[in-house]
Amino acid sequence: MSFNKIVLIGAGRVATQLARILVEKQKTILQVFSRSDESAQQLSSISGAEPVTKISLITLNADLYIISVVDDAIETIAKQLTLENKLVVHTSGSVQMKTLSTASSKFGVFYPLQTFDKKKNISFSEIPICIEGSDKQVESDLITLGKELSKDVRIISSEQRLYIHIAAVFASNFSNFMYLIGAEILEYADVDFNILAPLIKETADKITKNHPYLSQTGPALRGDFKTMQKHLDMLEGHPEKKDIYKNISKFITSYFSQQKNK
Amino acid sequence: MSFNKIVLIGAGRVATQLARILVEKQKTILQVFSRSDESAQQLSSISGAEPVTKISLITLNADLYIISVVDDAIETIAKQLTLENKLVVHTSGSVQMKTLSTASSKFGVFYPLQTFDKKKNISFSEIPICIEGSDKQVESDLITLGKELSKDVRIISSEQRLYIHIAAVFASNFSNFMYLIGAEILEYADVDFNILAPLIKETADKITKNHPYLSQTGPALRGDFKTMQKHLDMLEGHPEKKDIYKNISKFITSYFSQQKNK
Numbered sequence: 001m002s003f004n005k006i007v008l009i010g011a012g013r014v015a016t017q018l019a020r021i022l023v024e025k026q027k028t029i030l031q032v033f034s035r036s037d038e039s040a041q042q043l044s045s046i047s048g049a050e051p052v053t054k055i056s057l058i059t060l061n062a063d064l065y066i067i068s069v070v071d072d073a074i075e076t077i078a079k080q081l082t083l084e085n086k087l088v089v090h091t092s093g094s095v096q097m098k099t100l101s102t103a104s105s106k107f108g109v110f111y112p113l114q115t116f117d118k119k120k121n122i123s124f125s126e127i128p129i130c131i132e133g134s135d136k137q138v139e140s141d142l143i144t145l146g147k148e149l150s151k152d153v154r155i156i157s158s159e160q161r162l163y164i165h166i167a168a169v170f171a172s173n174f175s176n177f178m179y180l181i182g183a184e185i186l187e188y189a190d191v192d193f194n195i196l197a198p199l200i201k202e203t204a205d206k207i208t209k210n211h212p213y214l215s216q217t218g219p220a221l222r223g224d225f226k227t228m229q230k231h232l233d234m235l236e237g238h239p240e241k242k243d244i245y246k247n248i249s250k251f252i253t254s255y256f257s258q259q260k261n262k
Numbered sequence: 263m264s265f266n267k268i269v270l271i272g273a274g275r276v277a278t279q280l281a282r283i284l285v286e287k288q289k290t291i292l293q294v295f296s297r298s299d300e301s302a303q304q305l306s307s308i309s310g311a312e313p314v315t316k317i318s319l320i321t322l323n324a325d326l327y328i329i330s331v332v333d334d335a336i337e338t339i340a341k342q343l344t345l346e347n348k349l350v351v352h353t354s355g356s357v358q359m360k361t362l363s364t365a366s367s368k369f370g371v372f373y374p375l376q377t378f379d380k381k382k383n384i385s386f387s388e389i390p391i392c393i394e395g396s397d398k399q400v401e402s403d404l405i406t407l408g409k410e411l412s413k414d415v416r417i418i419s420s421e422q423r424l425y426i427h428i429a430a431v432f433a434s435n436f437s438n439f440m441y442l443i444g445a446e447i448l449e450y451a452d453v454d455f456n457i458l459a460p461l462i463k464e465t466a467d468k469i470t471k472n473h474p475y476l477s478q479t480g481p482a483l484r485g486d487f488k489t490m491q492k493h494l495d496m497l498e499g500h501p502e503k504k505d506i507y508k509n510i511s512k513f514i515t516s517y518f519s520q521q522k523n524k
Contacts, residue, residue: 013479071481071489094481094489113457115465115479126460154457163451166493166507171444171458172465173480174510175437180474180517182433189425195375195416196433197470198388202377203434204466208459209382212442217275217377218435219333219356227333227356231428240513245428247509248436251502255442 003064008032010068011039013116019047021124030062055080078103093165096158097132108133124149130156220252265326270294272330273301275378281309283386292324317342340365355427358420359394370395386411392418482514
């Protein structure tokens with residue numbers, strides 16, 4: 001089946017970007033739920049949906065319910081919903097599908113693997129969408145919906161999804177934090193952060209051509225302890241940065257020496 | 263002055279990409295030096311320069327000598343060169359300019375801030391080039407050369423350059439290692455690494471719009487200890503990954519709580 005009447009539960013970054021793309025694809029969003037009146041109103045203005053701030057006001061007239069709230073709140077919300085045989089999905093990387101079984105007999109996962117921003121709109125068609133369904137029909141219906149939004153739709157189990165989410169924490173959250181540490185270090189030298197932009201873009205771009213194993217460079221890979229010591233000396237007044245520099249460098253050195261010995 | 267006759271000392275990634283752009287800009291590379299015959303030949307074939315494998319064979323007829331070798335070797339090579347008043351520069355982020363003072367009375371630094379690959383050619387015009395000169399004339403001559411290659415040429419002191427290099431290690435080497443860890447975690451789940459490509463590209467792309475402070479997301483930022491514990495449980499069999507996950511998450515949590523209390 002094709003879903004045309006949707007209720008969005010949540011009004012954060014993922015919900016906002018989902019609302020945009022669903023409206024663009026001619027879907028009707030009946031309601032948006034958020035505990036915060038302001039967030040509900042905001043998302044309502046994008047999607048044309050009725051804003052609701054109480055779970056009890058959620059309509060039973062939709063054919064798809066998308067729960068897109070912080071991981072911790074999914075279970076609580078699922079327990080408050082009674083959707084009978086209407087399909088309910090969540091959009092989380094780390095929450096097991098079966099958490100939704102209290103809300104309906106039909107449930108699934110619709111996890112778009114991307115870092116979202118409320119304001120910065122991105123092309124949805126490239127985003128991998130990880131699908132899981134409580135039965136084959138649900139799975140197939142969610143694949144149909146996924147393909148309306150993206151070229152890259154994949155069947156992914158709850159366990160695989162959890163690994164994907166951990167990998168994403170490293171590849172995205174932790175990378176961004178590395179940029180942030182870089183930005184602070186430049187402040188010590190009164191150099192503008194924009195000097196790093198071409199380097200950051202090229203580093204990310206390389207992985208589309210080569211596995212990151214082949215793109216690794218730097219003093220830790222080369223075993224250049226003299227340069228690493230210079231860097232550590234400069235970070236003397238910044239113990240947390242110094243520690244993380246040491247820890248990651250040590251891991252890089254041991255990782256590549258293990259690979260050589262294989 | 264404009265430099266037209268150049269000797270390249272070194273045949274690694276930086277030297278190779280410099281050779282390409284210099285030839286493209288109609289510069290004559292007289293010689294390329296590498297201790298390895300193969301590397302010297304390889305770079306000679308790109309640049310049309312004479313390959314030499316002995317320092318004593320380096321000509322005195324050039325007007326610029328670019329030392330582009332591993333950091334540790336720069337001092338040794340500078341001690342072996344006697345270039346009188348010919349300009350000699352190195353391309354390193356971490357080596358002080360004055361290391362070159364034994365080779366000539368005119369010396370400087372020409373540090374292109376980018377991650378280079380021997381094979382993947384990149385547009386040089388966007389690369390920030392950090393310039394330092396032993397005197398104002400050298401500085402101004404190097405700026406002229408820099409501007410022939412790139413739109414972004416900056417005067418940067420040895421101390422600033424060292425900070426820039428540390429920042430680059432975080433923003434590029436360490437980010438790439440985060441991608442690599444992500445790739446390995448996906449292997450545990452039998453998921454192809456290409457699933458992370460749109461996420462990695464978008465994470466890098468965000469910094470051109472926002473400071474990375476504003477782009478930080480993820481369980482550690484949210485203080486979502488339940489999700490972090492799930493991730494750590496999944497990494498149980500991989501102690502190094504588990505440690506680095508813990509260390510970086512702890513730093514993110516403490517960093518953002520300090521910012522809030524400011």
